[in-house]
Amino acid sequence: MKKDSNKKTSFKKQRLKYEEYFFRGVMLLSSCLIAFILGLIIYSILVKGVPSLSWEMITQTPKGGFYFGKEGGILNAIIGSIYLAFGATFIAFIIGLPISLYMNVWLSHKEKWVNMLRFILDLLWGIPSIVYGAFGFTIMILLGIKASLLAGIIVTALLILPIMIRAIDEGLKTVPKGLKESSYSLGSTKSELAFKIMLRQCIPGIVTAVLLSFGRAIGDAAAVLFTTGFTDNIPTALNQPTATLPLAIFFQLSSPIPEVKERAYAAAVILTSIILIISVLSRVLTQKYNKHTIKF
Amino acid sequence: MENQTKIKVESLNLSIGNKVILNDINISIPKNKITVILGPSGCGKSTLMKSMNRLTDLYPEMKVSGNIFIDDEDILHTKNDVTEIRKRMGLLSQRPYPLPMSIYKNVAYGLKISGRVNKQLLNKRVEHYLQQASLWNEVKDRLKDPASSLSIGQQQRLCLARGLAVDPDIILADEPTSALDPISSQEIEKKFLELKGNYTIILVTHILRQAARIADYVVFMYLGEVIEQGPAKEFFSNPQTEITKAYLRGSIN
Ligand SMILES: Nc1ncnc2c1ncn2[C@@H]1O[C@H](COP(=O)(O)OP(=O)(O)OP(=O)(O)O)[C@@H](O)[C@H]1O
Numbered sequence: 322m323k324k325d326s327n328k329k330t331s332f333k334k335q336r337l338k339y340e341e342y343f344f345r346g347v348m349l350l351s352s353c354l355i356a357f358i359l360g361l362i363i364y365s366i367l368v369k370g371v372p373s374l375s376w377e378m379i380t381q382t383p384k385g386g387f388y389f390g391k392e393g394g395i396l397n398a399i400i401g402s403i404y405l406a407f408g409a410t411f412i413a414f415i416i417g418l419p420i421s422l423y424m425n426v427w428l429s430h431k432e433k434w435v436n437m438l439r440f441i442l443d444l445l446w447g448i449p450s451i452v453y454g455a456f457g458f459t460i461m462i463l464l465g466i467k468a469s470l471l472a473g474i475i476v477t478a479l480l481i482l483p484i485m486i487r488a489i490d491e492g493l494k495t496v497p498k499g500l501k502e503s504s505y506s507l508g509s510t511k512s513e514l515a516f517k518i519m520l521r522q523c524i525p526g527i528v529t530a531v532l533l534s535f536g537r538a539i540g541d542a543a544a545v546l547f548t549t550g551f552t553d554n555i556p557t558a559l560n561q562p563t564a565t566l567p568l569a570i571f572f573q574l575s576s577p578i579p580e581v582k583e584r585a586y587a588a589a590v591i592l593t594s595i596i597l598i599i600s601v602l603s604r605v606l607t608q609k610y611n612k613h614t615i616k617f
Numbered sequence: 618m619e620n621q622t623k624i625k626v627e628s629l630n631l632s633i634g635n636k637v638i639l640n641d642i643n644i645s646i647p648k649n650k651i652t653v654i655l656g657p658s659g660c661g662k663s664t665l666m667k668s669m670n671r672l673t674d675l676y677p678e679m680k681v682s683g684n685i686f687i688d689d690e691d692i693l694h695t696k697n698d699v700t701e702i703r704k705r706m707g708l709l710s711q712r713p714y715p716l717p718m719s720i721y722k723n724v725a726y727g728l729k730i731s732g733r734v735n736k737q738l739l740n741k742r743v744e745h746y747l748q749q750a751s752l753w754n755e756v757k758d759r760l761k762d763p764a765s766s767l768s769i770g771q772q773q774r775l776c777l778a779r780g781l782a783v784d785p786d787i788i789l790a791d792e793p794t795s796a797l798d799p800i801s802s803q804e805i806e807k808k809f810l811e812l813k814g815n816y817t818i819i820l821v822t823h824i825l826r827q828a829a830r831i832a833d834y835v836v837f838m839y840l841g842e843v844i845e846q847g848p849a850k851e852f853f854s855n856p857q858t859e860i861t862k863a864y865l866r867g868s869i870n
C-alpha cells in the first residue's frame with residue numbers, strides 16, 4: 322500500500338519535471354525565434370543599406386537628379402523626422418503626464434473609473450495609425466489647413482498620447498500604498514504627493530514611456546502620410562510641409578531605379594540608428610537619475 | 618496635570634459595506650505617555666490608527682462616524698485642513714517607506730512643504746532631528762546618499778526623524794519594529810522612552826513583552842471593540858475580562 326502511494330508521487334514528480342522541461346523549451350524556442358527575426362531584419366537592412374550609405378546622404382538635401390539615383394541626400398527627411406518626433410513627443414508628454422498623475426493621485430479612490438479609462442486608452446493604443454492619419458486629414462480639409470509640420474506633429478501627438486499615458490500610468494501604479502500614506506501623513510497635499518514623490522519614484526518608468534512614444538512617433542509613416550506632405554526642403558516654420566524618414570523610405574523603395582532602392586535601405590539604417598542612439602542615451606540617463614528610486 | 622487627556626475617541630464606528638470594522642470605540646489617550654494598543658490580528662488596530670490621522674479619507678469605501686478629539690478639536694468634523702491635522706502626528710508604519718530622495722531631503726521634506734526654506738536653518742533642523750532619532754552619527758558623512766541605501770533599521774529611524782521634523786506632538790507607530798532585528802528594535806524602544814517627555818506616543822505591537830516594557834497605558838481590542846483599557850501595571854497584573862486573560866496567556870492569536 323505504502324509503496325503504491327510512493328510510486329504515485331514519483332510519477333507526479335516526473336510529470337512535473339517534464340512539464341517544466343516542456344515550457345522551458347517553448348520559451349527558449351520563442352525567444353530564439355524573436356532574436357533571429359530581429360537579427361535578420363537588422364542584417365538585411367545593413368547589407369543592403371550600408372554600401373550606399375555616404376556622408377552625402379546625411380548632409381545634403383535631394384538635388385535635381387536625386388530620384389534618378391544621382392547626387393543629393395535625405396537630410397530633409399532626417400531633420401523633418403526629428404522635428405516631428407520631438408514635437409509630438411513633447412506635446413504628448415506635457416499632456417499625458419498630468420493625465421496619468423491625475424488618474425493615480427486624484428482619482429485613486431475611483432478605481433472603477435480609472436480602469437474604464439485605462440481600457441479606453443488601450444483601445445486607442447490599438448487603433449492603426451492610418452486611421453489617425455485619415456482623421457487628421459479630414460479635420461484639416463474641414464478647417465482648410467494645408468499639409469504641414471504642425472499638422473503632422475498634432476496628429477502624431479494624438480497617436481502616441483495613449484501610449485504615453487498608459488506607459489507612465491503603469492509606472493505610477495507600482496507606487497505602494499504605504500509610500501503614499503507616508504507622504505500624506507507628513508502633511509503632503511495631493512499635488513505635492515504627485516509632483517514631489519510619485520514623479521521621482523517613477524523616473525525610470527517615465528523615461529521608458531517617453532522612449533516608447535518617441536520610437537512610435539519617428540517610425541510611423543501612416544499618420545504623416547496625408548498630414549505633413551513631402552518636400553525636398555528642410556522646413557523652417559511650423560506651417561511648411563516636411564519630409565519624414567519613413568515616407569522617404571517608402572517613396573524610394575517604390576522607385577524602379579536600383580540605386581534609389583538601395584538608398585531606401587540606407588535611409589532605414591539611419592532611422593534605426595536614430596532610435597538606437599535615443600534608446601541608449603535615455604538608458605544612460607535613467608541610470609543616472611533613478612538612484613533615489615526606492616525598491617519595494 | 619498627571620493624567621491629562623491628549624486624544625479622546627468617542628463612539629467611533631467604522632464599517633466597510635455591511636462589515637463592521639470598529640464598533641463603538643471609546644478611549645482616552647493620556648498626554649506625553651506611551652499608549653500601547655494590543656489585540657489579535659485583524660481586530661482593527663491599524664484602522665483605528667488610520668482614523669486618527671484621517672488616512673481613512675483615502676479609502677472611500679470606509680464609512681466613519683463618531684468623534685475624535687485632539688486637544689478638544691474634533692478632527693473628524695473640523696474645518697481645518699486635513700494636511701494640518703496630519704502634520705500634528707508623525708507616522709511610523711510596519712515597514713519603513715523612505716521617500717525617493719536623499720537622506721537629507723527625506724528629513725527636510727516636511728520642513729520644506731511647510732514653507733520653512735532658509736538654508737542654514739534647514740541644515741540645523743535636519744541635524745537636530747537626525748540626532749533625535751539617533752541616526753546622525755551614522756549618516757552625517759553621507760547625507761546626499763539615497764535613503765534606499767540605508768539598512769531597514771536605519772530607514773525606520775530615518776522615518777522617525779522625518780516624522781519628528783514636521784513638529785508633531787503625537788507619534789503614531791504601527792508595529793514599527795516588526796521588520797527590524799532585535800538590536801534595532803531596542804533602539805526604537807529606547808527612543809520612544811526618551812521621546813515620551815515631549816510626545817504622546819501610540820504604539821501598536823504584537824510583542825507582549827515589548828508592551829510590558831514600555832507601556833504606560835494599554836488599550837486591548839478584540840474583533841473591532843475595545844475590551845479593556847487602563848494603566849499598564851493594572852492591565853498586566855490584574856486583567857479584568859476572560860478574553861484579556863486568554864490573550865495574555867497567548868491562547869488567542
Ligand atoms: N481597505 C480595506 N478594505 C476591506 N477591509 C479592510 C480594509 N482595511 C482593513 N480591512 C479589514 O478591517 C479589519 C481590521 O483591519 P486592521 O488592518 O485594522 O487590523 P489590525 O488589527 O491592524 O491587524 P494586524 O495586527 O494584522 O495588523 C480586518 O478584518 C481587515 O480585513
Ligand SMILES: [Mg+2]
Nearest residue numbers: 662663664791
Ligand atoms: Mg495592522
